[in-house]
Amino acid sequence: MRAEKWKELKEYIEELKTIRVEPVTPKGFISTTGAYYYLNNGERIYRERIEKNHQDGSAAVVMPITENGECILSVEPRVHTKATVGIGFPAGYMEEGEHYFDTARRELMEETGYQASHLQYLTEFYQDEGCSAAYNYGVLATGCRKCGDQKLDRDEFVRYFTCYLDEVEELFHKKYILGSNSQLIYEKAKQYIK
Amino acid sequence: MRAEKWKELKEYIEELKTIRVEPVTPKGFISTTGAYYYLNNGERIYRERIEKNHQDGSAAVVMPITENGECILSVEPRVHTKATVGIGFPAGYMEEGEHYFDTARRELMEETGYQASHLQYLTEFYQDEGCSAAYNYGVLATGCRKCGDQKLDRDEFVRYFTCYLDEVEELFHKKYILGSNSQLIYEKAKQYIK
Numbered sequence: 001m002r003a004e005k006w007k008e009l010k011e012y013i014e015e016l017k018t019i020r021v022e023p024v025t026p027k028g029f030i031s032t033t034g035a036y037y038y039l040n041n042g043e044r045i046y047r048e049r050i051e052k053n054h055q056d057g058s059a060a061v062v063m064p065i066t067e068n069g070e071c072i073l074s075v076e077p078r079v080h081t082k083a084t085v086g087i088g089f090p091a092g093y094m095e096e097g098e099h100y101f102d103t104a105r106r107e108l109m110e111e112t113g114y115q116a117s118h119l120q121y122l123t124e125f126y127q128d129e130g131c132s133a134a135y136n137y138g139v140l141a142t143g144c145r146k147c148g149d150q151k152l153d154r155d156e157f158v159r160y161f162t163c164y165l166d167e168v169e170e171l172f173h174k175k176y177i178l179g180s181n182s183q184l185i186y187e188k189a190k191q192y193i194k
Numbered sequence: 195m196r197a198e199k200w201k202e203l204k205e206y207i208e209e210l211k212t213i214r215v216e217p218v219t220p221k222g223f224i225s226t227t228g229a230y231y232y233l234n235n236g237e238r239i240y241r242e243r244i245e246k247n248h249q250d251g252s253a254a255v256v257m258p259i260t261e262n263g264e265c266i267l268s269v270e271p272r273v274h275t276k277a278t279v280g281i282g283f284p285a286g287y288m289e290e291g292e293h294y295f296d297t298a299r300r301e302l303m304e305e306t307g308y309q310a311s312h313l314q315y316l317t318e319f320y321q322d323e324g325c326s327a328a329y330n331y332g333v334l335a336t337g338c339r340k341c342g343d344q345k346l347d348r349d350e351f352v353r354y355f356t357c358y359l360d361e362v363e364e365l366f367h368k369k370y371i372l373g374s375n376s377q378l379i380y381e382k383a384k385q386y387i388k
Contacts, residue, residue, distance in 0.1 A: 015233070015234055016234065017233065017234045018231045018232065018233060019232055019234050020231075020232040022229055022231075022232070023228070023229045024228050024230060024240075026226045027228055027242070029228075029242045030242045032220045032224045032225075034218050034220035034221055035215050035216055035217045035218060035273075036215070036216040036218060037212045037214075037215055037271065037278075038214040038216070039209070039271060039351065040208060040209055041351070043351055045271060045273070045349050045351065046221065046349060047271075047273050048224045049273075049274050050244060052325065077231065077239060078324065079229075079231045079239070079241050080241070080324075080325070080326055080327040081327065084231075086320075086323050123377065124369075124372070125372055125373065126372050126374060127322055128321055128322055128374075129272045129275060129280050129372070129375075131224060131246070132274055135372075136374070155239050155240060157233065157239065175318075178318070178329075179319065180320060180321055181374070183378055184374055184378045187378065187381035187382070
């Protein structure tokens with residue numbers, strides 16, 4: 001990666017890292033339900049299910065490519081990871097009844113201020129099949145053009161970062177991009193971007 | 195896929211599907227902690243964290259190939275999915291301090307009774323970066339040979355299923371394999387199995 005790009009990325013990581021943690025009583029964003037499930041073979045099993053904000057937590061994940069062929073990555077606090085900051089593709093929860101292309105457009109706009117000229121379906125998958133009904137979609141967004149400002153929630157701090165595709169490859173290779181969503185949709189996008 | 199293989203697979207799906215659900219108070223397999231995280235830029239954010247059985251929930255996922263080149267898939271209840279039954283690669287939680295190759299060997303043996311002659315690292319990734327510290331490993335297991343019986347927990351019902359690699363491809367294509375772990379490690383394994 002170009003030296004000035006490493007510098008930019010490391011500044012974002014430094015800015016967003018966690019320096020202190022204060023445990024508090026959970027506010028109920030994540031909730032759990034439990035049930036016995038009776039199988040067709042006569043057996044009964046017990047399973048629990050995770051919900052986020054009382055919804056499945058289904059999300060759309062977008063790999064955005066700008067008009068001049070650069071990729072856009074988000075840098076944001078990922079407080080449960082070793083680095084406490086994560087790099088990956090923009091993503092966000094789907095609103096009820098929303099098509100994944102609309103989620104993709106909305107989240108890309110909110111996190112980066114970019115708009116795509118073309119969206120390509122990549123894949124769909126359960127995020128954590130055993131414990132959740134979250135069903136995600138991966139989308140490739142091409143021809144992206146900057147056309148506004150970020151629109152972040154009060155509790156959201158996202159820096160975005162553009163770089164060439166070989167630099168994205170380097171970030172994967174050097175384990176800077178460690179989220180399963182980003183890894184999976186990158187693999188699926190390869191057939192379209194190479 | 196060969197007709198007799200479709201028949202076998204559909205029998206397992208039929209056997210393991212959920213026919214009735216009885217909600218009960220959660221028993222605490224999944225738990226949530228909450229905290230304020232102070233960032234290096236002076237901001238404070240609130241995040242929750244999922245734990246499973248009071249651990250991170252890190253897992254190893256194994257794509258097993260037998261001596262004669264067939265792939266082994268697990269069929270098991272996935273009660274939160276639309277089908278209520280999932281098809282995918284064997285996987286299981288890592289025990290504390292366990293190397294992912296040992297988890298891979300152990301889970302393959304427990305779920306299928308097969309032992310591998312060679313293990314190949316494929317990738318590592320956070321399962322759900324925003325809400326969990328679960329850090330998974332993907333492993334390709336080749337030269338697998340049947341050498342024992344399944345050893346399942348009381349609450350676990352897993353059928354395994356062998357088929358050719360082009361039949362695995364067909365199962366992905368027809369959306370029978372929908373878990374993110376299986377999708378990701380399959381993409382990563384392609385460089386070794388083609």
